[in-house]
Amino acid sequence: MILKCVAIDDEPLALELLSKFISQTAFLKLEGRFSNAIEALSFLNQNEVQLIFMDIQMPDLSGMELARILDGKKNNDKTRIIFCTAYNQFAIEGYKVEALDYLLKPYSYEDFLAAATKAYQYFDRIHNTPVAKSAEPTATQEFIFLKVEYQLVKVMLKDITHVEAYKDYVKVHLKSKANPLLSLTSMKNMEELLPSEKFMRVHRSFIVALDHIDSVAKNVIQIGDHQIAVGENYKEQFLEFLSKWMS
Template structure:
């Protein structure tokens, strides 16, 4: 399923940059752009919109007030040069808050959060791994994590099952990033839905302790923030999202 999005920004170069970034992610589809809130209202009336890339400093009505005015609020990623509105932006439950100039790497991390949350993004529910001359069809929901072993990977599955295959973990990361899998270490790609507890430098999946790598610290910190956000909304514990058990934060 395509995610319909609009870009709202009064700077043409900023719009052009975001459209270029969006074009690199096949799940996203731009249905229009707007330079101000009034143009944006017209787009929202004519089209179903799943995601807004929203500037804050715009004429007549700023991005914060525009989003507040919407009865139905699509997922929103703020794109702005101003740090001071970040808290207010997150209070409006924005998916992310990106500071300009926006690199593709930072843009990708924000969009990846949307794709992880998208319940319609289920066109592929399994992966094929070749091992010992056999093609194994493995449901994504059965996978706990992947571990890199040189040029091979090991898929660790529920029920203590393991399958070794010729596969690069970097290729798996690209193929599964929109399916809820996150790289937190050069050797580990995890199924976020199976995370039971998270600390400063490790997380727990089933009975496995998985380390966090320094170069993937931003991914790991974002995962911790997601846990905190859900824990704060559901202090007694909840099955909402990927929080299956009470979160342990150290």
Template sequence: MDKIKCLVVDDEPLAISLLGSYVQKIPFFELVFSSENPIEALDFIQNNEADLVFLDIQMPELTGINFMKIVGDKLKYILTTAYSEYALEGYEHNIVDYLLKPVSFERFYKSALKAQERFSFVENKTDSHFFVKSSGQQHRINFEDILYIESIKDYVNIKTANQEYIVLDTLKSLEQQLSEFSFARIHKSFMINLDQIKSIAAKKIILSSDHEIPIGDMYRENFLKRLK
């Protein structure tokens, strides 16, 4: 796997220095840009390749949340802040992890491993299968075998007819990676394999395995479009 190209965006010079030094210690990371000014970072992203942003939430020119809204799913994010109350809001976006300042290297390294897993999934995906890490092992999962994927806080449960795999990832991330295939998000906590649908009721999907998965109101319209 190529090195993950990282940006550090924080309005505190000491945080820039510390996080930059941490990034340079990680063999699969490459520091390509750092700045105290999020506007400069936006300009860099428009004109250069990047993968992951270590992003402060509280910045005077532009908050980290608004930064993510502008950049969108083009990049992945690890949020850094001194204020833990922002954690829940942050996890609504495409977040790999959330670091509370002051950040120790041990905690940073755990975030780096999360990021490596997330990017490794993208590289190990083909038209018929992908590999995921579960219970300390890499498992090959054929798309056709998947019934549904359920969100469980910071993890997802990938359910097949005979097995389930608990994976450190988010449903939003998998939705982005699998939407080009025969998968659709139908609920805030569920994504299903469209090829496994047995029948559709008013508020639920019955799969070939007879599992019943609820349909969320905000997902209904897009789901019906996918079926067409």
């Protein structure tokens, strides 16, 4: 699945960087770049895109005003917005117009990729959700994209056994590989990427795949040959999960 995108920013350098990040992301396609929201609105009225990356403070028509206009249109779930701004005071307003994410300038490609991946997973869920089977569980995501060295790697969720913090990186341990994948991202980003019904953070340095837990003894989780301690701040949530597991 390729997501059609537009980039909107009145600052030339910011627009250039945003366009570059979109172009180097395998599952995004840049359909247009605009230095003001009025030109962008004219384009969006005639063309369908899935994702809009845009600044908020722009002359004539602000990004927030454009978001409200788009929010009033029918089928607005087909187009989602990721704000890219230097001002964090707009975060609450961003959530009111159901912005998918909020990138605070200056942001890195890692930050951009995390937001773009969230968008990919959103549209993947929309695409795979059955329309007339309300009595059945809806489809969930099956994979994520991780930045490994200079490429994006598709990782199946069922293959992940656990995630481990490692300096400025994370180690993603896989059932199918002897060595973990090393990705330049944070545990917080991984926690947001991974579906909470399948993964749980049990320590400041560990996220575990619930389906891959072999045993638990004295607050120590066994996954294959790995023993993972449950941190004090995570015990209550994990014990709640265990109580359902044992019922």
